Amino acid sequence: xxxxxxxxxxxxxxxxxxxxxxxxxxxxxxxxxxxxxxxxxxxxxxxxxxxxxxxxxxxxxxxxxxxxxxxxxxxxxxxxxxxxxxxxxxxxxxxxxxxxxxxxxxxxxxxxxxxxxxxxxxxxxxxxxxxxxxxxxxxxxxxxxxxxxxxxxxxxxxxxxxxxxxxxxxxxxxxxxxxxxxxxxxxxxxxxxxxxxxxxxxxxxxxxxxxxxxxxxxxxxxxxxxxxxxxxxxxxxxxxxxxxxxxxxxx
Amino acid sequence: xxxxxxxxxxxxxxxxxxxxxxxxxxxxxxxxxxxxxxxxxxxxxxxxxxxxxxxxxxxxxxxxxxxxxxxxxxxxxxxxxxxxxxxxxxxxxxxxxxxxxxxxxxxxxxxxxxxxxxxxxxxxxxxxxxxxxxxxxxxxxxxxxxxxxxxxxxxxxxxxxxxxxxxxxxxxxxxxxxxxxxxxxxxxxxxxxxxxxxxxxxxxxxxxxxxxxxxxxxxxxxxxxxxxxxxxxxxxxxxxxxxxxxxxxxxxxxxxxxxxxxxxxxxxxxxxxxxxxxxxxxxxxxxxxxxxxxxxxxxxxxxxxxxxxxxxxxxxxxxxxxxxxxxxxxxx
Numbered sequence: 001x002x003x004x005x006x007x008x009x010x011x012x013x014x015x016x017x018x019x020x021x022x023x024x025x026x027x028x029x030x031x032x033x034x035x036x037x038x039x040x041x042x043x044x045x046x047x048x049x050x051x052x053x054x055x056x057x058x059x060x061x062x063x064x065x066x067x068x069x070x071x072x073x074x075x076x077x078x079x080x081x082x083x084x085x086x087x088x089x090x091x092x093x094x095x096x097x098x099x100x101x102x103x104x105x106x107x108x109x110x111x112x113x114x115x116x117x118x119x120x121x122x123x124x125x126x127x128x129x130x131x132x133x134x135x136x137x138x139x140x141x142x143x144x145x146x147x148x149x150x151x152x153x154x155x156x157x158x159x160x161x162x163x164x165x166x167x168x169x170x171x172x173x174x175x176x177x178x179x180x181x182x183x184x185x186x187x188x189x190x191x192x193x194x195x196x197x198x199x200x201x202x203x204x205x206x207x208x209x210x211x212x213x214x215x216x217x218x219x220x221x222x223x224x225x226x227x228x229x230x231x232x233x234x235x236x237x238x239x240x241x242x243x244x245x246x247x248x249x250x251x
Numbered sequence: 252x253x254x255x256x257x258x259x260x261x262x263x264x265x266x267x268x269x270x271x272x273x274x275x276x277x278x279x280x281x282x283x284x285x286x287x288x289x290x291x292x293x294x295x296x297x298x299x300x301x302x303x304x305x306x307x308x309x310x311x312x313x314x315x316x317x318x319x320x321x322x323x324x325x326x327x328x329x330x331x332x333x334x335x336x337x338x339x340x341x342x343x344x345x346x347x348x349x350x351x352x353x354x355x356x357x358x359x360x361x362x363x364x365x366x367x368x369x370x371x372x373x374x375x376x377x378x379x380x381x382x383x384x385x386x387x388x389x390x391x392x393x394x395x396x397x398x399x400x401x402x403x404x405x406x407x408x409x410x411x412x413x414x415x416x417x418x419x420x421x422x423x424x425x426x427x428x429x430x431x432x433x434x435x436x437x438x439x440x441x442x443x444x445x446x447x448x449x450x451x452x453x454x455x456x457x458x459x460x461x462x463x464x465x466x467x468x469x470x471x472x473x474x475x476x477x478x479x480x481x482x483x484x485x486x487x488x489x490x491x492x493x494x495x496x497x498x499x500x501x502x503x504x505x506x507x508x509x510x511x512x513x514x515x516x517x518x519x520x521x522x523x524x525x526x527x528x529x530x531x532x533x534x535x536x537x538x539x540x541x542x543x544x545x546x547x548x549x550x551x552x553x554x555x556x557x558x559x560x561x562x563x564x565x566x567x568x569x570x571x572x573x574x575x576x577x578x579x580x581x582x583x
Binding site for chain 2: 074075078079084086090091092093094095099100103104105106108116117118119121
């Protein structure tokens with residue numbers, strides 16, 4: 001079997017004397033949706049931060065397509081094709097949809113104006129609209145400010161942005177939080193579209209029905225350790241909850 | 252044309268209303284002052300207003316970038332004083348050496364600008380590296396620069412510079428003098444960079460959501476450094492402007508300038524919470540401020556009333572903003 005797309009091997013993270021993550025192994029393959037679940041304080045956020053480059057693990061290896069890597073900042077991970085959507089929306093509310101989709105990777109005017117940093121807003125808006133449409137997101141217009149959108153639309157733009165930029169892995173931290181049932185359903189569809197595009201999708205959520213519905217595999221963290229890593233078909237709502245709380249373990 | 256289309260409809264609505272409203276306020280002020288004393292409506296008075304306007308708008312444009320980025324720069328007034336004094340000493344030295352007047356003015360301008368940039372970089376350092384909030388960081392440099400200006404100059408204006416600096420300030424292009432025209436050009440360039448270039452886009456982004464800007468890979472700290480350096484640079488130029496007007500570098504020439512600059516920006520529609528503001532708003536805001544001062548003098552009201560009028564204008568601008576954000580999503 002070929003090497004996983006993105007892998008964390010024997011990762012530990014200590015904050016002072018607190019062990020937040022204790023020798024965790026995590027893999028994600030291309031075209032796969034992996035659910036990452038666990039109770040509060042189980043180490044999900046810590047693992048996400050290590051995967052996204054926001055934090056450096058105390059020990060262990062990070063491997064992208066068989067090559068060991070180390071991230072000094074989120075920028076490094078982004079450049080390697082790993083996009084993270086954080087729980088608190090990573091959008092600038094005063095900027096337009098188009099400006100947000102292209103934030104940090106602006107397109108410039110041709111010629112001298114571009115050299116001075118003048119932006120090709122028209123081109124960015126057009127492309128942003130196409131990108132969002134491609135991942136199945138219906139947003140009224142690229143020229144609207146994020147603050148004029150509903151919560152669901154904002155989340156959709158944030159996910160669309162991450163999906164359209166990611167070339168390998170997309171990490172979604174609680175993307176369906178605070179969303180209505182219909183909007184959450186749209187988000188799950190976007191994840192499937194990302195999977196179909198060949199991306200590895202890491203889905204962190206407390207909403208277990210969503211996790212069971214959309215993932216191929218589920219990884220359960222408890223007290224900083226991986227306690228289960230199995231195909232979604234091995235779980236049902238009861239056994240998954242039992243595994244998270246530690247009341248039962250998978251055979 | 253395409254640039255206009257690419258603005259968001261919400262933003263367009265905001266700008267349209269705010270800018271139009273500001274212009275109407277200004278026209279109303281001109282009408283009222285003229286009604287009280289017809290002398291007000293003359294080229295001489297407008298020339299005077301523009302002379303006062305130029306340094307305020309320089310400081311206010313820098314302040315606009317700072318406020319849109321979610322910060323505040325209290326050091327701009329002191330920077331004006333210190334950079335004027337630094338430039339004055341340099342020009343005094345060069346005139347004693349018998350250097351060419353124009354060369355002297357050019358070198359003086361560079362000295363003033365560099366002084367401003369240094370203060371701006373110190374602000375940026377205190378904010379990004381020493382993790383001070385902008386209010387405290389710039390309060391520190393405000394005090395330090397004001398003190399240095401007094402100590403360095405001995406408390407008196409530093410004269411003995413080139414005579415041509417003073418004659419420069421005479422209006423020749425309608426109500427504009429040469430320094431005034433240069434200020435207009437600088438303001439226009441800053442406006443283009445704020446609204447159409449990456450520099451401005453990042454300024455709005457960090458002011459709107461610093462976390463989002465950071466996770467999008469923007470070097471947020473470096474951008475703050477640039478913004479405060481720009482604010483210092485423009486204040487340094489304002490210091491040189493006052494030198495040309497007064498014919499000396501007075502340590503107190505920018506006294507209270509930070510409040511005028513902040514007032515102009517806020518009247519112009521920017522929000523101190525960041526992410527909102529337009530250069531055109533700031534330009535008209537500064538015009539309203541300086542028109543108030545001249546107008547009150549001309550109609551025979553004690554100029555101290557200016558502060559009361561400005562206070563009312565600020566309150567009105569902020570109320571309007573609260574009303575707008577409260578009615579978000581409504582309207583046409």
